[in-house]
Amino acid sequence: MKFVTVKDQSGEFIGVVDESGTRVLPLKKAWEEIENTPFPDTMLQAIDLGDEFIEKVHKLMEKVNIDSFLSLDQYTILAPIPTPRKNIYCVGKNYAKHAIEMGSKEDIPEHPIIFTKSPTTVVGCGAEVLNHQQVTSELDYEGELAVIIGKKGRGISREDALDYVFGYTILNDVTARDLQAQHKQYFIGKSLDTTCPMGPWIVHSSEIEKPHNLNIETKINGEVRQSSNTENFIFPIEEIIHVLSKGMTLEPGDIIATGTPEGVGKGFKPPRFLKSGDVMTVTIEQIGTLTNTIS
Structure with a gap:
């Protein structure tokens, strides 16, 4: 899985990129459509969750369809961790x-x-x-x-x-x-x-x-x-x-x-x-x- 941080006029979000590297699934938005439980907003929050985050993504990928993925071209790609906690x-x-x-x-x-x-x-x-x-x-x-x-x-x-x-x-x-x-x-x-x-x-x-x-x-x-x-x-x-x-x-x-x-x-x-x-x-x-x- 490829995890990316992107932004548009509405703000930043983390996503998973498809195999082609051209389409992205906004993870938090997709998760909230199928589950009424919290989901990390940032890459650092996601990494902090460790295996729990990966399990959530696997669960999500089993339920979403290809139409949930959006063209990556419409977003600005940020560094995966835009602001590291330390050097x-x-x-x-x-x-x-x-x-x-x-x-x-x-x-x-x-x-x-x-x-x-x-x-x-x-x-x-x-x-x-x-x-x-x-x-x-x-x-x-x-x-x-x-x-x-x-x-x-x-x-x-x-x-x-x-x-x-x-x-x-x-x-x-x-x-x-x-x-x-x-x-x-x-x-x-x-x-x-x-x-x-x-x-x-x-x-x-x-x-x-x-x-x-x-x-x-x-x-x-x-x-x-x-x-x-x-x-x-x-x-x-x-x-x-x-x-x-x-x-x-x-x-x-x-x-x-x-x-x-x-x-x-x-x-x-x-x-x-x-x-x-x-x-x-x-x-x-x-x-x-x-x-x-x-x-």
Whole structure:
């Protein structure tokens, strides 16, 4: 199941998208037509419900007909979680070839590198990403698989880690490389407004049996820049969740970006940074395509 957050003139709602990716069922409205019980208004509320939410959706899907689905084109697609409760967790240099292109073989990490992006960075599929030319001249792209945590946990074992995953989405960790270098850490260069496009939807974990075998591709203006597979992770999802949760509680709705493969703009000689009008598309197998344009 693909879960999406959209809006129109009447407001925002969450929906489930059909197999074609072109039609959406407004979940709360459909539920209220068949049941006189509460239903979550937002994606975070839905994730908080865990298995109960999934059970309700399954029940709903058995009772609705195709006419209940509406054209997705008539809505604005937001990020699946438009306003995260806290910073997005990000893993740096999680593909060996990316670590090398950003430095050398000595830069391949022995332990996960973790940084975060501010919630104010988040925008949806189709949204413009500000060029921020007043503060950076080195804006770069990073296509990534993102993990959405589905239940609360601390001290999560590697063996149990995937049981804590609600689903998967696509994230573009847009980065100001000059700010990243200037401040000697990642936060400011990673946290400019609109620099975390995410979506177009969350695919439930039950739909993706092998998250470590997904093709991932980033194009800029139709040109392939990044092409890899999540089997090339240095640190698999289980390890990332285990490390993050050792002494820190992970909560429903937490977002973890799992790192980007080689082919970022800074890795070219000379570098190929983003400019106004550039169209970024990140495609991940079994999930979909995230498209955004630089303003």
